[in-house]
Amino acid sequence: xxxxxxxATPDQSPEPATDMADLAPDxxxxxxxxxxxxxxxxxxxxxxxxxxxxxxxxSERMLTEGLGVTRTPLREAFKILETEGLVQIVPNRGxxxxxxxxxxxDLAMELLAGLESVAAEPACExxxxxxxxxxxxxxxxxxxxxxxxxxxxxxxINQEIHQTIVDCAHNPxxxxxxxxxxxxxxxxxxxxxxxxxxxxxxxxxxxxxxAALKQRQGPLLRxxxxxxxxxxxxxxxxxxxxxxxxxx
Amino acid sequence: xxxxxxxATPDQSPEPATDMADLAPDxxxxxxxxxxxxxxxxxxxxxxxxxxxxxxxxSERMLTEGLGVTRTPLREAFKILETEGLVQIVPNRGxxxxxxxxxxxDLAMELLAGLESVAAEPACExxxxxxxxxxxxxxxxxxxxxxxxxxxxxxxINQEIHQTIVDCAHNPxxxxxxxxxxxxxxxxxxxxxxxxxxxxxxxxxxxxxxAALKQRQGPLLRxxxxxxxxxxxxxxxxxxxxxxxxxx
DNA sequence: CGGTGAGTGATTGCATGCAAACAGGCTGTC
DNA sequence: GACAGCCTGTTTGCATGCAATCACTCACCG
Numbered sequence: 001x002x003x004x005x006x007x008a009t010p011d012q013s014p015e016p017a018t019d020m021a022d023l024a025p026d027x028x029x030x031x032x033x034x035x036x037x038x039x040x041x042x043x044x045x046x047x048x049x050x051x052x053x054x055x056x057x058x059s060e061r062m063l064t065e066g067l068g069v070t071r072t073p074l075r076e077a078f079k080i081l082e083t084e085g086l087v088q089i090v091p092n093r094g095x096x097x098x099x100x101x102x103x104x105x106d107l108a109m110e111l112l113a114g115l116e117s118v119a120a121e122p123a124c125e126x127x128x129x130x131x132x133x134x135x136x137x138x139x140x141x142x143x144x145x146x147x148x149x150x151x152x153x154x155x156x157i158n159q160e161i162h163q164t165i166v167d168c169a170h171n172p173x174x175x176x177x178x179x180x181x182x183x184x185x186x187x188x189x190x191x192x193x194x195x196x197x198x199x200x201x202x203x204x205x206x207x208x209x210x211a212a213l214k215q216r217q218g219p220l221l222r223x224x225x226x227x228x229x230x231x232x233x234x235x236x237x238x239x240x241x242x243x244x245x246x247x248x
Numbered sequence: 249x250x251x252x253x254x255x256a257t258p259d260q261s262p263e264p265a266t267d268m269a270d271l272a273p274d275x276x277x278x279x280x281x282x283x284x285x286x287x288x289x290x291x292x293x294x295x296x297x298x299x300x301x302x303x304x305x306x307s308e309r310m311l312t313e314g315l316g317v318t319r320t321p322l323r324e325a326f327k328i329l330e331t332e333g334l335v336q337i338v339p340n341r342g343x344x345x346x347x348x349x350x351x352x353x354d355l356a357m358e359l360l361a362g363l364e365s366v367a368a369e370p371a372c373e374x375x376x377x378x379x380x381x382x383x384x385x386x387x388x389x390x391x392x393x394x395x396x397x398x399x400x401x402x403x404x405i406n407q408e409i410h411q412t413i414v415d416c417a418h419n420p421x422x423x424x425x426x427x428x429x430x431x432x433x434x435x436x437x438x439x440x441x442x443x444x445x446x447x448x449x450x451x452x453x454x455x456x457x458x459a460a461l462k463q464r465q466g467p468l469l470r471x472x473x474x475x476x477x478x479x480x481x482x483x484x485x486x487x488x489x490x491x492x493x494x495x496x
Numbered sequence: 497c498g499g500t501g502a503g504t505g506a507t508t509g510c511a512t513g514c515a516a517a518c519a520g521g522c523t524g525t526c
Numbered sequence: 527g528a529c530a531g532c533c534t535g536t537t538t539g540c541a542t543g544c545a546a547t548c549a550c551t552c553a554c555c556g
Binding site: 497498499500501502503504505506507508509510511512513514515516517518519520521522523524525526 | 527528529530531532533534535536537538539540541542543544545546547548549550551552553554555556
């Protein structure tokens with residue numbers, strides 16, 4: 001298994017340095033003190049990309065070889081990811097990607113929608129015109145993705161827009177919580193967005209949202225966000241329930 | 249740890265084992281796979297008890313000796329606490345207790361108030377009568393603390409009540425986020441609650457809150473919680489601003 | 497044939513070793 | 527006296543070793 005990662009290297013055994021250190025000696029220095037953080041980002045990306053499936057076990061060996069780090073920073077990364085809720089650590093049995101039931105996703109969405117509602121009024125009060133312009137620009141990008149049928153891009157920009165709206169509230173704690181909780185369910189939301197039937201309506205709702213934000217109509221924005229979530233999630237949920245039912 | 253094989257050894261000095269292992273040999277077994285978690289709880293308590301002051305550096309040596317664990321689980325604990333926002337890790341310089349400015353506490357309170365608002369309607373819909381009774385009982389305990397002038401007890405039960413109300417929403421993600429974010433600012437909120445002038449009014453507000461909960465009046469509860477937070481925080485903030493101004 | 501328990505190879509949890517980075521004192525120069 | 531540079535003890539970051547535990551097999555018993 002470990003030979004899969006190294007196509008032609010003859011494998012140096014008494015070598016203490018990592019592969020990465022060999023490839024880029026000063027990268028190791030840059031990373032010093034931040035190894036675990038980088039590993040966290042790498043693993044998070046792998047989970048969100050579906051490379052590590054929900055419920056699947058993550059072996060230390062596999063990742064130390066795949067990422068070129070040793071077990072210590074890797075295990076620190078697991079602890080961080082566990083705190084974020086992306087993995088679960090079973091004592092003596094290692095880490096596995098957290099698998100959410102439809103009910104859990106449902107509740108997570110309730111939280112996300114709630115966080116956006118909380119952000120709405122402060123965002124209208126404290127957001128800058130530049131920030132609003134950025135949201136609007138991203139909205140145009142999203143519409144372009146829709147026209148091009150680029151589902152992946154559409155979905156990614158959609159997430160970005162929502163995060164940016166929350167960031168407009170200028171509340172770092174709120175932004176951080178929203179980011180983490182959003183990541184926790186991203187995979188599941190994406191599954192539902194394949195229903196392109198909803199795209200047109202979602203774009204329309206976004207237009208209203210952007211307008212309310214620009215006009216700094218806090219209470220209206222809050223209600224629009226709430227409705228937008230509700231509508232979107234209803235569709236996604238139907239898809240999920242038909243898909244995930246078999247196991248668990 | 250290796251002393252497990254020798255039941256009656258009187259403590260050898262070149263002993264690599266920890267104090268804890270000596271005191272309770274099988275505790276070590278119980279802890280296996282959960283060391284970091286226990287250390288996290290211990291450190292969190294120390295921070296919230298004020299034993300580790302905000303801004304103060306936490307040396308690994310000090311804590312390994314104090315808690316009887318080695319550096320590996322301790323460092324894992326630091327990563328967890330950093331993710332929770334209770335400490336910050338500066339590369340090559342170790343961990344320090346996060347110190348929040350009044351503005352940061354302000355924003356954290358905005359988030360907490362928001363989370364309670366989010367919880368209000370689901371709590372009224374999904375909370376059980378038993379849970380409501382528990383909230384009411386704790387409220388009585390709190391009133392007793394107020395009468396006895398037990399500030400510490402009053403404050404602790406107050407926090408418990410708010411957490412319990414959030415838990416009534418039966419949304420684990422929401423409860424978790426509320427718990428973590430609440431811990432992040434507990435120290436700062438406590439500082440303000442010394443103003444006992446507010447106690448009477450707070451108790452009255454709580455009575456209304458409990459009543460709204462029991463009658464499952466979601467929107468009303470949401471507004472009461474919002475107002476309760478706003479009133480309480482206004483007082484606390486005034487105290488904090490007069491205290492924390494000098495340094496930072 | 498099903499079930500049970502010893503054996504064993506793999507995997508995890510923690511302890512510790514080693515090198516990089518830092519902090520603080522010291523010396524020598526100007 | 528001010529300060530740059532060096533030296534040294536301390537602390538942190540990561541690598542690795544060792545023991546506990548797990549997962550699996552397979553012989554053995556009923």
